[in-house]
Amino acid sequence: MKRYSFFSLLREGLRGHTGWPRVWRNPEPKQAYDAVIIGGGGHGLATAYYLAKEHGMRDIAVLEKGWIGGGNAGRNTTVIRSNYLFDESAAIYDHALTLWEGLGRELNFNIMMSHRGVLNIAHDEHEARELIRRVEANRLNGVDAEWLNAEQVKAFCPIIDISRSARYPIVGATLQRRGGINRHDAVVWGYARAADALGVDIIQQCEVTGVSMKAGAVTGVETTRGTIHAPKVASVVAGHSSVVASMAGLRLPIESHPLQALVSEPIKPVLPCVVMSNAVHVYCSQSDKGELVIGAGIDHHLGYTQRGSINIIEEQMAAMVELFPMFSRLRMMRQWGGIVDVCPDASPVISKTPVRGFYVNAGWGTGGWKATPGSGHVFAHTIAHDQPHPIAAPFTLERFASGALVAEHGAAAVAH
Amino acid sequence: MFVIECPWCGRRDQSEFSYGGEAHIARPENSSEMGDDTWSEFVFLRTNPKGVFAERWNHAAGCRRWFNALRNTATDEILAVYRIGEQSPTVTTILPATPCGEAPIGSGNDAAKVMRDGEAGKSAVEDVP
Numbered sequence: 356m357k358r359y360s361f362f363s364l365l366r367e368g369l370r371g372h373t374g375w376p377r378v379w380r381n382p383e384p385k386q387a388y389d390a391v392i393i394g395g396g397g398h399g400l401a402t403a404y405y406l407a408k409e410h411g412m413r414d415i416a417v418l419e420k421g422w423i424g425g426g427n428a429g430r431n432t433t434v435i436r437s438n439y440l441f442d443e444s445a446a447i448y449d450h451a452l453t454l455w456e457g458l459g460r461e462l463n464f465n466i467m468m469s470h471r472g473v474l475n476i477a478h479d480e481h482e483a484r485e486l487i488r489r490v491e492a493n494r495l496n497g498v499d500a501e502w503l504n505a506e507q508v509k510a511f512c513p514i515i516d517i518s519r520s521a522r523y524p525i526v527g528a529t530l531q532r533r534g535g536i537n538r539h540d541a542v543v544w545g546y547a548r549a550a551d552a553l554g555v556d557i558i559q560q561c562e563v564t565g566v567s568m569k570a571g572a573v574t575g576v577e578t579t580r581g582t583i584h585a586p587k588v589a590s591v592v593a594g595h596s597s598v599v600a601s602m603a604g605l606r607l608p609i610e611s612h613p614l615q616a617l618v619s620e621p622i623k624p625v626l627p628c629v630v631m632s633n634a635v636h637v638y639c640s641q642s643d644k645g646e647l648v649i650g651a652g653i654d655h656h657l658g659y660t661q662r663g664s665i666n667i668i669e670e671q672m673a674a675m676v677e678l679f680p681m682f683s684r685l686r687m688m689r690q691w692g693g694i695v696d697v698c699p700d701a702s703p704v705i706s707k708t709p710v711r712g713f714y715v716n717a718g719w720g721t722g723g724w725k726a727t728p729g730s731g732h733v734f735a736h737t738i739a740h741d742q743p744h745p746i747a748a749p750f751t752l753e754r755f756a757s758g759a760l761v762a763e764h765g766a767a768a769v770a771h
Numbered sequence: 772m773f774v775i776e777c778p779w780c781g782r783r784d785q786s787e788f789s790y791g792g793e794a795h796i797a798r799p800e801n802s803s804e805m806g807d808d809t810w811s812e813f814v815f816l817r818t819n820p821k822g823v824f825a826e827r828w829n830h831a832a833g834c835r836r837w838f839n840a841l842r843n844t845a846t847d848e849i850l851a852v853y854r855i856g857e858q859s860p861t862v863t864t865i866l867p868a869t870p871c872g873e874a875p876i877g878s879g880n881d882a883a884k885v886m887r888d889g890e891a892g893k894s895a896v897e898d899v900p
């Protein structure tokens with residue numbers, strides 16, 4: 356891997372950018388690998404990278420049906436935070452946030468990580484009580500969290516309307532200063548480049564169409580580019596998790612829903628932080644290009660069409676204009692949808708399965724981007740050792756029979 | 772947004788309806804004898820197919836009655852509506868050529884379709900008993 360540096364930028368600048376090497380290879384699939392990762396989103400690529408880097412496995416393929424980062428990785432609003440309520444969630448999301456803090460340097464790729472702070476707004480007394488409880492729980496877990504009253508919210512984010520007559524009055528907000536946003540493509544490309552440099556084959560335009568098994572153990576996959584043998588197969592396909600699991604004869608506690616986002620025309624910097632409101636289903640940040648990036652709630656019906664209904668974004672924009680009256684005449688430039696894999700307890704599945712050698716990482720729903728490095732890191736351990744990493748242990752499939760759910764609707768819900 | 776045909780009131784906008792998830796999941800009658808695994812199957816495990824799906828809707832802002840629908844989740848085409856207690860009818864529809872692929876129409880993901888040449892025009896037909 357040719358490292359990026361100030362000097363390489365300078366050298367290439369002087370010679371017209373003619374010497375940049377290919378960022379990752381485009382290999383033909385081999386007939387067999389030690390491990391196959393299905394899905395080239397953020398989580399799949401991170402899994403492959405940590406498998407290669409920390410567990411010495413080099414004979415790995417990532418199979419992606421479209422292009423890497425074309426799924427939810429390329430469609431999400433990149434809100435990153437770790438202020439979840441329960442110990443199990445705090446452990447995994449804060450593990451991820453800690454990895455995010457050094458990731459650009461580790462991957463030698465500018466992921467444009469911006470720790471600009473995330474506000475979670477309370478609109479009534481009850482919500483305020485819940486959020487203050489969450490701040491205390493976060494602190495007990497060593498996760499940075501603060502409670503701001505309405506005036507402090509206004510000071511941190513001056514364009515927000517805190518007047519008592521607002522349709523959704525602001526009582527206060529939690530603030531996680533380490534939270535923020537980053538650049539989704541850069542994360543995908545950074546992981547792909549680093550994994551490729553360690554020998555991982557990244558194979559695009561290769562859809563897995565079947566999982567081969569013998570005597571209760573996985574033996575490989577069928578793909579649109581032929582049969583590939585592997586003793587370990589890991590599914591990291593987000594919205595398509597149930598479809599791929601059914602190829603291995605498994606049913607998951609997951610339902611897939613469309614989730615939408617949209618961006619405005621670019622304007623001068625006005626929004627210095629991330630603002631989220633669970634109650635009115637809107638979350639918003641401003642990109643470096645100046646566009647407002649705005650996320651909505653899910654469509655209630657289950658589905659695989661990557662668009663979503665207009666009434667959802669109508670309600671979300673109405674709420675947004677109430678919070679920020681100055682956005683009322685902004686034009687929206689693009690709207691899109693992704694398919695999110697929702698678990699009944701709003702927590703992920705990082706698990707072995709009844710099929711030996713077949714692993715599942717899924718159910719991140721509307722909020723898995725923030726977990727990308729942590730998810731890949733602990734899932735790689737689970738695959739390499741055939742037993743869960745301690746941080747992943749609470750998130751196995753068994754919890755749906757034992758009843759040990761990690762019910763994070765309060766912290767995960769629709770907002771991220 | 773869908774236009775959904777309520778079996779009692781006729782065609783209405785989706786915003787008049789609320790969603791009830793997968794249909795035809797009967798509550799087990801012998802729950803006291805069931806183990807945790809089978810109970811978990813009833814409470815949590817879902818089919819979540821990409822293709823023909825039987826689901827429940829409630830006409831919340833209309834007659835307030837529940838009914839079932841068959842919808843193609845790969846295209847959002849509503850293939851049939853029928854009353855609670857009735858068997859789902861047999862339908863035909865266009866499915867993606869591969870399990871996780873995109874259907875030739877209405878998938879909402881034209882970019883992925885363009886990438887997948889050879890798939891255009893291909894279709895599969897699924898019958899639901």
Ligand SMILES: Cc1cc2nc3c(=O)[nH]c(=O)nc-3n(C[C@H](O)[C@H](O)[C@H](O)COP(=O)(O)OP(=O)(O)OC[C@H]3O[C@@H](n4cnc5c(N)ncnc54)[C@H](O)[C@@H]3O)c2cc1C
Pocket residue numbers: 393394395396397398399418419420421422423424425426427428429430431432433434435561562563564591592593594595599614615616650691692693694695719720721722723724725726771871
């Ligand atoms: C609109 C929107 C906004 C969001 N906002 C946030 C946010 O602000 N913060 C946050 O933390 N999270 C957010 N999320 C959630 C987050 O995007 C996901 O939880 C996360 O990206 C999922 O992991 P991934 O990146 O690996 O998924 P994906 O990028 O979807 O990767 C899965 C890949 O698997 C591939 N695949 C599927 N089937 C097959 C097959 N059979 N064979 C081969 N490949 C296959 C797909 O093509 C896809 O590339 C948002 C999601 C959406 C849709």
Ligand SMILES: [Zn+2]
Pocket residue numbers: 777778779780781830833834835836
């Ligand atoms: Zn009706």
